[in-house]
Amino acid sequence: MEAQEHQAAATEAPKSGHNEIYDEDGVVLASFLAHIGAAIADRDTLTLKQDVAALHESELGHLLEALQPDQRRSLVELLGTDFDFSALTEVDEAIRLDIVESLPNAQIAQAVQELDSDDAVYILEDLDQEDQDEILAQLPFTERIRLRRSLDYPEESAGRRMQTEFVAVPPFWTVGQTIDYMREDNDLPDSFSQIFVIDPTFRLLGAINLDQILRTRRTVKVEDIMHETRHAIPATMDQEEAAREFEQYDLLSAAVVDENERLVGVLTIDDVVDVIQEEAEEDLMRLGGVGDEELSDTILAASRSRVPWLLVNLFTAFLAASVIGLFDQTIERVVALAVLMPIVAGMGGNAASQTMTVTVRALATKDLDIYNAWRIIRREMGVGFINGIIFAVLIGIVAATWFSDPYLGCIIASAMVINMFVAAVAGILIPLLLDRYGVDPAVASAVFVTAVTDVVGFFAFLGLASLWFGFG
Amino acid sequence: MEAQEHQAAATEAPKSGHNEIYDEDGVVLASFLAHIGAAIADRDTLTLKQDVAALHESELGHLLEALQPDQRRSLVELLGTDFDFSALTEVDEAIRLDIVESLPNAQIAQAVQELDSDDAVYILEDLDQEDQDEILAQLPFTERIRLRRSLDYPEESAGRRMQTEFVAVPPFWTVGQTIDYMREDNDLPDSFSQIFVIDPTFRLLGAINLDQILRTRRTVKVEDIMHETRHAIPATMDQEEAAREFEQYDLLSAAVVDENERLVGVLTIDDVVDVIQEEAEEDLMRLGGVGDEELSDTILAASRSRVPWLLVNLFTAFLAASVIGLFDQTIERVVALAVLMPIVAGMGGNAASQTMTVTVRALATKDLDIYNAWRIIRREMGVGFINGIIFAVLIGIVAATWFSDPYLGCIIASAMVINMFVAAVAGILIPLLLDRYGVDPAVASAVFVTAVTDVVGFFAFLGLASLWFGFG
The missing domain is CATH 1.10.357.20 (SLC41 divalent cation transporters, integral membrane domain)
Structure with missing residues (x-):
């Protein structure tokens, strides 16, 4: 769910990388599947790490869906810490639960720390309260507080889908200071298209698109180029309603605020695209007399x-x-x-x-x-x-x-x-x-x-x- | 279709701006509609310009759809050059054609120059060949060539949906040079989230996300931080297939290339969201035994x-x-x-x-x-x-x-x-x-x-x- 091209893969794999995984209809190639299946059977960790590491999370998701249940669990076990947990956000709920429940909570806790907070919440929210608590207890303090806050928002709310990592600066900073801060801080989100302007209590004052920063001279203050965030999304807003805001106003990302108008996260278009897709699908399924069924249901x-x-x-x-x-x-x-x-x-x-x-x-x-x-x-x-x-x-x-x-x-x-x-x-x-x-x-x-x-x-x-x- | 919050509106209108236009169900308020209707009847250009100028293009689109056909045409006529033509990309095809055909080609040619190229193509593509030619003939040379090129690609292709405005730099430039170029060039696209790296023949070498540029020191060369563009989209690719690429790889924008791998445009997620929406809708409509019908059909x-x-x-x-x-x-x-x-x-x-x-x-x-x-x-x-x-x-x-x-x-x-x-x-x-x-x-x-x-x-x-x- 990361709004970024997969750079690692792009560097390692040739340009036609993913063509080798899918046939022309976009289905996982039988030969690739057989190759991975054989490596799993041989417990050939080296081959697996090599060939699976180059995959985008969605490609790994497709691979998991194409494998047999026991192969799936073996693959995750063999890859160990090299398994990219964000791939679990790309598979059916039943498959996700099957894999997550086969793993010790300690390993999940470890993996969750590597994920963007929205992906972590996506995986944690389906677990039992008990497992959830056990996993959260093993996380560092800030991480735990962040995820707990997201999980405390209602299901299918903007608060559940938001990313809690964002860049926020005070209004009196200059563009130059802001750029220098981004160059020096290593704790930035993986990718972002907007930065936010906040007061000392984290109350949201405005936002600036990155292209705006790049076109502005270093001496200009951020408060002079920020725009008011008309489309700040309350964390409790239903994800469908948030998706409609994105669609109507062509937003790439939007600030998520709590009941005191304080910035708590950012919702990005890539997460919203999934919601839009699901919403249209829901109508189709309901008209056809089937509910929230998934293909992996028994x-x-x-x-x-x-x-x-x-x-x-x-x-x-x-x-x-x-x-x-x-x-x-x-x-x-x-x-x-x-x-x-x-x-x-x-x-x-x-x-x-x-x-x-x-x-x-x-x-x-x-x-x-x-x-x-x-x-x-x-x-x-x-x-x-x-x-x-x-x-x-x-x-x-x-x-x-x-x-x-x-x-x-x-x-x-x-x-x-x-x-x-x-x-x-x-x-x-x-x-x-x-x-x-x-x-x-x-x-x-x-x-x-x-x-x-x-x-x-x-x-x-x-x-x-x-x-x-x-x-x- | 502009991937940017509506800054002008945000500055002029109070934060609750659009709440005054819609009721709680997201329907245009009857009082607002009556107010605009009265202003149209009175030919009160001043009120119209004031109240309609603050609207986002999608809000103006909703307003147009809520008005009676003759009111619509009057509104467009009364607003004159203040009418934001991009609102036409937000309404049903029948309404768009009705409005466009009621206007002289010279006025359309004038308006089209103000639009992003993707919006311009969206409006032009439904017109007769004859009107199209007449409008294009009245445009400046570069504008004409750009639009003509987009229109020459097949219907529903990436080439039709792409924006021909983009930022591209040579690989040997430094990050500093690139930032300075963006600060000085006034001919930049309205908003962008990626810049492209090209050789002298416009062949695509790579891309850099804006956040990457902002985190990198000024002396670094762009070729050292660019990533290979695995997901360059051929201009002739069907828009649905392009949408699937965006969805699978969580892209925000992607380079569109011609048959010689030369960069011709950029496809952005906000256009793709519409395609995803349409695609899901198509299945529903087809299962229900209705084709490409629109609500405005006779x-x-x-x-x-x-x-x-x-x-x-x-x-x-x-x-x-x-x-x-x-x-x-x-x-x-x-x-x-x-x-x-x-x-x-x-x-x-x-x-x-x-x-x-x-x-x-x-x-x-x-x-x-x-x-x-x-x-x-x-x-x-x-x-x-x-x-x-x-x-x-x-x-x-x-x-x-x-x-x-x-x-x-x-x-x-x-x-x-x-x-x-x-x-x-x-x-x-x-x-x-x-x-x-x-x-x-x-x-x-x-x-x-x-x-x-x-x-x-x-x-x-x-x-x-x-x-x-x-x-x-």
């Missing part, structure tokens, strides 16, 4: 996480079935209705899911708000009506031909227009209402929308048919 | 873009219907089958869409590859089997009770186990196979998967029922 964990959604859907399925049950005598006389009825319900469901997808996404990105809601609702109704007519005609003709019954064609066509229009309305209004009442539209929309299109689809088609053919 | 455009997916689904719906048609005589005798059959098909569809969502996302993030495919396939089969048993029991009991027929309960239970298992297999194998054969799994999976779960669901349930009750 069968039972995955099964358990998916049952609730299926259960809710089961109720809507029985609801739809009971609508069909109302018309069982009509179906008994005209069995073609049973053959055709899933088409009406299904096409409505598909049309509604199109509208719902657009709506849920627009709500998530805040592109849909009270200013354009009515316009979008009107648009969706228009789309539903036009597409309803198109598919009513198509399906009507096919059904009339199939069962040699023009009346049946007219009935299914009318039902289609009704259901496609209702589908559009449900597809936009349900997510909007859920959002309005504080329910995540990505989680709950699909169930309600399907219930509506199923019920209306069956009711409209079988109802119209019963009016025409009689109720049995 | 009814006809939206309708047209959704018809193809519905059309393909229509075929699978008729396929499922014809499976039901095979068993019409059984249904005529046991009408409860018609009532229950959508449950079997629907639950299978829901289970399959869960598996499919996980698979499509894992393929997109490259978390699913040949090394774990078999493990994941086995896991999904396990989940499908377990959830199949759970819901078979539930549905079997309800159906047996509803129709007072234990045999019917057993039949639907058996059909459920079969369909949930098949759903799991289809949900993972279909996206995997599509991906293998170069078809985007997000676009095509849902159709095939639904076809399978519908056909198998109806066939298993009605087939088993026919075996038990007789074929009519």
Whole structure:
């Protein structure tokens, strides 16, 4: 998670370095994997240290994910202190826990000291309270206080994701003094793109981008070139909200402040990129009826996480079935209705899911708000009506031909227009209402929308048919 | 798209500046909108210039989106040269085109010169060739050549998104010389986090992060502290691939090089964040059966873009219907089958869409590859089997009770186990196979998967029922 090109690797490895690890699809090369696998089997520490040391943390992460569980643990054990723990921030939670729990707490404590504080917190936060305390107890005082402070902020808050290493100077320093300080102090963060200006109590006064410092003469005071930090992030702010600030204002890094406006850390864009990615992924997963599942979850964990959604859907399925049950005598006389009825319900469901997808996404990105809601609702109704007519005609003709019954064609066509229009309305209004009442539209929309299109689809088609053919 | 806090605004506006524009949900305040609307109606240029000048480009973008089309055009007209064209990179394509096309080309040419080259290209690329040429013709020579070069790269390539302004120095310069050059040259990019080292033919030799320069003594030569640029991005590389490089290696900026390895521009993380966002969104939209739709699309455009997916689904719906048609005589005798059959098909569809969502996302993030495919396939089969048993029991009991027929309960239970298992297999194998054969799994999976779960669901349930009750 370090916002810096991997210099060590760049110097040792040839320019095409990582091309030798991945094939053209970006998958870890089978030959590289076999080579590492053999070295693990032979306990060939020398080869491992040589070939794995040149990897970027994310490359090492991919390697770990591609290995078998026992190979993973052996690799970490064989590398010893040469294992780059920051690679653990790049793998699935289940893999991370498996590796960390296989190691003695003393070794983890040792490794954690080498990490940036944000990476250390990322690894520690998933551990039991007991292990966490034991590891923290073995750290030097300042390190311990820093990590403890981050861990005390709520999960998924800016305080958890921030880096506690930063450069801060007093306002009366000159640019020259600041540059000299950076040249002499060896305790700087690994990389940074901004320095902060603070008062003696650590209260944040402003920030300066590095390029600004480089363009300014040495005699100028920092307070004269600093800009006010409009986007200081409270440590308790949710990481998603912080990510949105970054996105909207194109920030590279932002100061994180505590409840007294005191500077406690810095949040950098590279950490935020992961949050943005996760957030978009969350909507997709929720719309698909899967929660926070990870690929490394076990069968039972995955099964358990998916049952609730299926259960809710089961109720809507029985609801739809009971609508069909109302018309069982009509179906008994005209069995073609049973053959055709899933088409009406299904096409409505598909049309509604199109509208719902657009709506849920627009709500998530805040592109849909009270200013354009009515316009979008009107648009969706228009789309539903036009597409309803198109598919009513198509399906009507096919059904009339199939069962040699023009009346049946007219009935299914009318039902289609009704259901496609209702589908559009449900597809936009349900997510909007859920959002309005504080329910995540990505989680709950699909169930309600399907219930509506199923019920209306069956009711409209079988109802119209019963009016025409009689109720049995 | 400028990777810098908005200094002008920060100085003029109080710290809580943007809180006055948005309500707590991040929506533009109705009072602010009314205020601006009134100023537009009164053609009160002074108020507009004052209140709009303090806005960040993204805030101005949100304001434009919240206004009515005619208000938008008036606002831009009234602001004249005070209108910040970079706000146009923050709005929907339809709105951008509407505004740009309402302006004379001469005014656009004037405005484009004030923009960073990446923003200028972003606005120009959507225009007709003719307008583009006319605008470019009115630009100074170097500006024209730069933009033309970017526009000559393929759409959605790194060359289109790069900024052509950058700082580059020869390898024999010292850190001191470099700093002095930056202090004296007024033609620097607005903000930057890296400087590049090039030979006299502009061939890229390396890069140095600004913090590295600040920590190094003035007498050191840049070639001694530069790092090799492992992640130089070819200008023709697809923007998504470039985004993945940024994500994997936590880059803040990267050199963009032409086919001769000559430095032509720099790609920065703030542009890449938009690409990452779009990419995740694309999968969600495709899974939901909507293409590159935007909220500002017209009814006809939206309708047209959704018809193809519905059309393909229509075929699978008729396929499922014809499976039901095979068993019409059984249904005529046991009408409860018609009532229950959508449950079997629907639950299978829901289970399959869960598996499919996980698979499509894992393929997109490259978390699913040949090394774990078999493990994941086995896991999904396990989940499908377990959830199949759970819901078979539930549905079997309800159906047996509803129709007072234990045999019917057993039949639907058996059909459920079969369909949930098949759903799991289809949900993972279909996206995997599509991906293998170069078809985007997000676009095509849902159709095939639904076809399978519908056909198998109806066939298993009605087939088993026919075996038990007789074929009519």
